[in-house]
Amino acid sequence: MGKAKYRYNPDTCRYEPFYLKGRALRERAMVFVMIATVVATGGYFYIRNYFETIDEFLLEQENQIRKAEWTDLRHRVYVADQKLSEYIQKDDYNYRVILDSHPLGASIREAGVGGSEKIDSKLLLEFPVIYHEAKRVEKLVHQAEIEIQSFDEIDRILDKKTAMWSAKPAIQPLSNQQLTYLHTTYGSRFHQILGYVREHKGLDLTADVGTPVYAAGDGRVEKAYYSQSYGNVIYLDHVYGYETRYAHLSKFNVKQGQRVKRGDLIGFVGNTGLSKGPHLHYEVLFQGQHVNPINFFQRDLSNTEYQRLIEEASQSHESLD
Ligand SMILES: [Zn+2]
Structure with a gap:
């Protein structure tokens, strides 16, 4: 039985209770259910459209992080x-x-x-x-x-x-400060001791006896011995095709087989062998052929000094050995 409602009865002039029954009650119940369904459905879609779920919120956060990382x-x-x-x-x-x-x-x-x-x-x-x-x-x-x-x-x-x-032989074997004269005597020259013209395949660098002689490049002492013509002479093998020779030394500072670095003290200027006065006779060979040592002095000469050497090299000089 439903909830009681009251209706005016003109016969008794009183409000009397009456109850919905049968079809009227069913119709009323159906209307209620329909209204409730419509309201619930509307509420569901409203919440879904305007409020994120926690999963959607987390997913959105993750997307933002991924975008920044990308x-x-x-x-x-x-x-x-x-x-x-x-x-x-x-x-x-x-x-x-x-x-x-x-x-x-x-x-x-x-x-x-x-x-x-x-x-x-x-x-x-x-x-x-x-x-x-x-x-x-x-x-x-x-x-x-x-x-x-x-x-x-x-x-x-x-x-x-x-x-x-x-x-590579790239420095002058004597210090410029101790060099008194550079005889640019590469080529055919008159030999003052032998008394005839012959090939002079090196440079004569005049300096006092005892002046230090330096290795022109890294290498190994191939020979360090006394020769009738060269006097005390050192042969340096520089590999890569280069060889240098230092003649008329007064003393050796290296032994055969020893490895040397560019600038190492290898001996001292002298006047040994066929020599007219104290000087260093210096030779450079490339792949077994003599080359003019003047072309290997770039490292320790200014452009002006180098130009002067080239000019002097074209003039004739007597050699000292
Ligand atoms: Zn010479």
Whole structure:
């Protein structure tokens, strides 16, 4: 039985209770259920549209983090790309030019780029931005690997060049301060002791007896002995085809087989052998052939001094031995 309601009865002139029953009660109940359903459904969609669930909130937070990471990653790739380009420029147009080596060229640097199947091509359809970025990173890694190999090669070339530069006879064997006169006597000269013209294949550097004589480059003492013509003489083998000889010494400061560095004191100026006065007779050989030592004095002469030497070299002088 439903809740009691009251209705006016004109016969009794009183309000009397009556109860919904049967069909009327069912209709009323149905209306109530329908209204409740409409209100509940409306409320559900309203809440769904205007309020996030906790999962959606967390997902949104994660998306924001991923977006920031993606932006940062792209920037890092851009910076790495710029840096690598700078290194490639230096490699091709600075280091290799200085070392007399050819640039690697685009064909070597680009070889193998783009042919990789590591990146799933389905990514291109689903996320093209990520696909292109992944390809860019793949190319960057490949170029970096090539550059690392290139720098290893430059390192090996540099080691070899450094050894060659150190071995090359590049300094004057006497200090300029102790040099009293440089006889630029390379070529056919009149020999004052023998009394006839013969090939003079070195330079005569006049200095007092006992003046220090220095190794012109890194090398090994091939000979250090007394010769009838050279007197006390040192032969230095500099490898890479170079050899130097230091004659008429008063004393040795090295022994046969000893290794020397450029600038090491190897002996002292003297007047031994076929010599007219105290001086150093200095010879340079390249691949077994005598060459004019004057061409190897660049390191310790100014441009003016060097020019003066070249001019003097064209004039005739008597040799001292
Ligand atoms: Zn000489």
